[in-house]
Amino acid sequence: MKRSVLLLLLILLSSIGFSQNGNEPESSIIHIIRSNAIIGCAADAIIEFQNQRPLDLPWKTQIDYKIYSTGNIMVTSDWTMVDRIDQVTLNIESNKEYYLFFDKGDISQVEGPEEIQKSFDKIKRKFSYKESLEFPINRSSIVQNKKGPSQGTGFLVNNEGYILTNHHVVDTAESVKVIGIKGEFSIPVTARVVAVDESSDLALLRVESKLVSFEKPPYNLLNSDSVIKAERVFTLGYPMQSAMGSEVKITDGIINSLTGFKNSISEYQISAAVQEGNSGGPLFNSNGELIGIVSAKISSDVADQVGYAIKSNYIEDFLFESGVTQFNKTDAKLAGKELSEQVESISNFVYIIKTN
Missing domain, CATH: 2.60.40.10 (Immunoglobulins)
Known part of the structure; x- marks a missing residue:
């Protein structure tokens, strides 16, 4: 019997998939x-x-x-x-x-x-x-039975308080909290889901509290048609926060392929290591330009360091179709800087997303 092992072991990087969830369902x-x-x-x-x-x-x-x-x-x-x-x-x-x-x-x-x-x-x-909760048999039935909080990653779109993450991070959530705004991890801030695209696995949140202000993020959104195979990339996120802590984590690698799972044209395959809680994290090129959003990986039982990220063109289309907001237009301010400088500039714009 032929076994499509790669199909069976694709892992979403978020709740009941690949965000952290400390409580087992029934x-x-x-x-x-x-x-x-x-x-x-x-x-x-x-x-x-x-x-x-x-x-x-x-x-x-x-x-x-x-x-x-x-x-x-x-x-x-x-x-x-x-x-x-x-x-x-x-x-x-x-x-x-x-x-x-x-x-x-x-x-x-x-x-x-x-x-x-x-x-x-x-x-x-x-x-x-x-049963693996990373990629379950019947995801929708488990989401209905899910108990306790889950966690992923998100990042700032612009200084109007809009934040991008994966749809599966906030799917069925009763409440959404954002943690880490301006490096403040002790006070969670409520966010509202304003737009979703389940097919592209994208969700747009907004923090509307008058007590919180946002600066314009230093990164620009790059057209994904300009991304090439084997170029260097890095991602920021909050994997396995309960064990690894609340400091933002960086992993880097290359673009393995310009197509994703089962030759999907909406994704890249990347070698940057991603873990539980990385869902919704931004993917940058060596100039610090935003080229995608991390969404899934292949189980390490099958292949090491094979992850997937949704391309930036699909992010731009999603934001346009939402009719709500767009990325601030900006130059590549981080181009030519050392990786450490880029990470320092970006870190305060990447957040923990927690749902209940």
Whole structure:
């Protein structure tokens, strides 16, 4: 069975994807038991859930799979001896247990272990796995069950208080707070979501408090058509803030490709390392010009330092279509400066975005 591993292991860099979320959603357990039948006992069996890594199911083995997604969930089995593929759909609800039985290439749901007592009693091995919250089976169902705050990154568009981040950072948020304005991390400031584009994964926020003022950011928005492969880039953000602290973090690398995931023309592939909480962080070229916004990466289990960023032209189109605001027009003020000088100039315009 062909496995699109890269497709399955794409990770969004934000909540329930790739921002930090300290509380697990509600879950259920799927028990998957393989028959003790001698026929085909030496043949490998593979169990697959959408967007997850394939699981080996050897003879006389039980898998206990912790699942956070709810709704209709398809489970696929692949009996490699005869290349036999079978599927079953479970209607998953939170806080319940489900049983699947794999027997000579067929997978089916059973009510409980008593239906398969003979095989259940002869289990020799048990393995426990859980659904990846970085790229879940059914994202929308987990967002509905999500508990606790999540966190990403955002950056200032202009001195009118508009801030850009990813749509998935603020999706379903009841409240949005911005932290780090002018280097102040002790006082969160409320922001309002004023425009979103789910297809481009972009969201525009605005801080409207009269107690907060903004300066014009030092970076300009560069046309992404001028970006070339292999040029140096860097990004700023707040990855894994609970462990790494609230000081803005820089990572640098190159443009690996001018197309993104599955040849998407709206993204670059980048080598700059990105982690949980980097969603919505700005991507700059060596002149300190804004060329994109960080959004996702490939799991390090598959490939090291492969991330994606939405191109600046899509940012400009999004802001234009919103009819609300645009980037301040400015010259490339940071061109020719050392990287350390550029980072120092930009840092106070990159913020922590926290949602509830």
